[in-house]
Amino acid sequence: MRISQLAERGGVPVATVKYYLREGLLPPGRATSATQAEYGDAHVERLALVRALLGPGGLTIARARTVLAVVDDDSLTVLDALATASAELPGPEADVEPDLAPALAHLERWGWLVDPATPALRHLAAALAALEAAGFEVTDAHADAYAEAARRMASVDVETVPDDSRGDAVRVAVVGTILLEPVIIALRRLAQQDASVRRFAASDAGEQATSRPQG
Amino acid sequence: MRISQLAERGGVPVATVKYYLREGLLPPGRATSATQAEYGDAHVERLALVRALLGPGGLTIARARTVLAVVDDDSLTVLDALATASAELPGPEADVEPDLAPALAHLERWGWLVDPATPALRHLAAALAALEAAGFEVTDAHADAYAEAARRMASVDVETVPDDSRGDAVRVAVVGTILLEPVIIALRRLAQQDASVRRFAASDAGEQATSRPQG
DNA sequence: AATATTGGAGAGCAGTACTATCCAGTTGTC
């Protein structure tokens, strides 16, 4: 398979495939001459993965490269792979260090064992700070309900990771961690709709509940 | 309060405040002359909200403007406001229409009442398609667990919305919908860490569990 | 032999969120 066919099967322009090759997101094909290379089905799958990470996953080129390096590195343990993948996911990236105390207080209440250096902890702290700055008070009860929901999701996630092949485990863990996030966000919005229809439909104009809310 | 003081209290450069004014994210101050205007505490709070939406919320200027217009519009019902805010949140924005069937099948199984035109439905469908393209199979059991988690979170969210003041209700609903998303993502990653430490720490090198996983 | 395609590299482009410069009017200070 040549580059134009790979591009066609992936549904992207040839120039974009070349760009991904240049950026190291796709491994080079098997060179058959100075200006020719052969690509296989593995490249097609990899291209689909790249598109998924960059699109729905919301990763930048640089972060995708790191995540893919983790997926490719057979020497990493599942734990290392998950940690690296988790660290490369988009987050607030604030230039000022957020106050970790509120986040740590929650974690202690829940008894969660986490690496104090993990970026997710900083992300949580920054997100809580942003809520406070916006005048939204997060009660312990609210946080606890969220923690329980997160625990359930994570539990299923971890159960889903196969334990027979380390390569597969890493791939599933990394891809699942990243690509299930938009699923969660979408599900929450849909659940909110359902819940708010049930709560507010009676007090608002009732017929808006099942038709388009805004014309 | 003049513009430089507003900027200082918000922790942003004056040029940025001017930019937000130009873009309609901040309402203009009360003009006291041709080249002078007075800003109040409301502007400080608004500036914090804008920063929260643009930073942790991940909204673009254009989407933030729409969301803020919803918050400001007292004529909207809570349902309309939530729907509009939900629609403006960042999503896949695919140029090709994803297959809605798998997503609709899940929703029907759960008995959720949602507007078929809502962007979140499309986001869910796109996310599921991306997972499939990346070779990650989402089982019904996995999806069901996620749905239950989403339902719990949404339930708390909706309960949190006050029912005495419509303006407050809209503000809390919109801000909560947007700014709690990074909280959920961070919590899930932390919960994953906790769960995978418990599962994999025994089979991997054990001492990595509570120290930094990657030097 | 003529035409098309390839890998590779560099430059260019569109969008986003600022940031810097300029300007005349206004203010506070001496």
Next chain:
DNA sequence: GACAACTGGATAGTACTGCTCTCCAATATT
């Protein structure tokens, strides 16, 4: 009442990102 400092307002420029275009000689294809 001189004069520097600041203001709102407008315009242009910047840094970064993810492509996309153009060019090239070498190779395939017809």
